[in-house]
Amino acid sequence: MCSAFHRAESGTELLARLEGRSSLKEIEPYLFANEDSPVLGDILEFHGPEGTGKTEMLYHLTARCILPKSEGGLEVEVLFIDTDYHFDMLRLVTVLEHRLSQSCEEVVKRCLGRFFLVYCSSSIQLLLTLYSLEAMFCGHPSLRLLIVDSLSAFYWIDRVNGGESVNLQESTLKKCSQFLEKLVKEYRLVLFATTQSIMRKTSHLREGPSSAFTHPSDAGVDYRPYLCKAWQQVVKHRIFFSKDDSKTSNQFSLVSRHLKSNNLKKHFLLLEKVGLSFVHMYHKMVFLQDGVQVLKSL
């Protein structure tokens, strides 16, 4: 649909596109070390139970992207697809205001001008929205970040609509995953998608989709893959969010796993009224071949 448009981009657009190539590397230096930083064309998954800071992390990353360069941002555009109607504009504006040196309405408005929000209420609507958004990616070369919150919102409804056939149940999400991969690769985007932990790890499998993805280095994380295999295959980097119940109520932790390099990292976050902040100490866990884990503190 857009290939003719794509070929006919102007010189400035080409420069903008190429310049944007390295711009997302510094999106969050604490979360992504050099070797793991999201390369354009990557898909990252945020997974965790409710109230663990996934959406809050998305606000943090969004703010970083839409702030102007003079205020420490990356000045790129962000497209946010909200499937469970959780997006809170007031919260995003609060986070932005606290990051700006002078939070006047003009600056906030300009930042929000780089932010696009779409609501979807079913997986078919999500698929059709993605198809129609392709034109938008063509026309906005500085649109670098795509966010889907959350991808698992229609899981149960899809399973019932698909009847008895697991293939039918997963077909729309499979198409979404494949199209997302195509969009991300073709337009050099980074995709952050959240998925909810709606399955318990120890409970016996109900007639769920068969995906043998239990990796030994899950590091005790409460993760049971339940989305379709097509989605599992396109994810490059998975980040697990959890809340420390014993500690103070605003401390969270996340374990980040890069699926190719198999690097595991644990981080601690503090969630305050002004937004998310990283606690500086973290441990790097390295798994050796015989399964012995070595905890190196950095």
Next chain:
Amino acid sequence: MGLLRAGLCPGLTQDVVQLLRGRGIRTVVDLVSADLEEVAQKCGLSYKAGALQRIQVVHAFDIFQMLDALQDLRSTVAQQVSGSSGTVKVVVVDSVTAVVSPLLGGQQREGLALMMQLAQELKTLARDLGLAVVVTNHMTRERDSGKLKPALGRSWSFVPSTRILLDTGEGAGASGSQRTACLIKSPRLPTGFQETVDIGTWGTLKQSPALQGHPT
């Protein structure tokens, strides 16, 4: 100056003006300086009835009745002329556990799909129509640890954007009408904030220290 006449304020119809005139209240000053309870009793007015008329009660004893009621509400609100005094602003569902928990359990995924469909209806009302949606839920105990947690499981826990945990007040001096409200999930405020409320008088204990030890 300032004679009462119909249409001066909402609710002041010609009948009301006549009634008040019969009691000697002719001007705005008279009305404001009169004891309203007395006036209401004498004039046979019941302003409380007006307030009660604004509460619409719908019975729904299973999930399908609930979904029908919400869809009816959605079409009614969507068609209403904005600014009219009859617009719905708050929807209270008491309780969502009663209609959803019979569907859960066992191997049935239809139950979970219906629950998520209910969640979508409620979220549509909140987001697209700008209504405040308040839902009540029960607490259950976790099988292994025995800890208390909200009912309806993990999938439902993602649905509400704000969660307040209500509990009976503890302590020797606590009267029977005290309850604590604790914020356990919020998109904007820090969680863990707790407040004690006296449901007898509907005041918070901080504001009325004289009530402590005087159960009402």
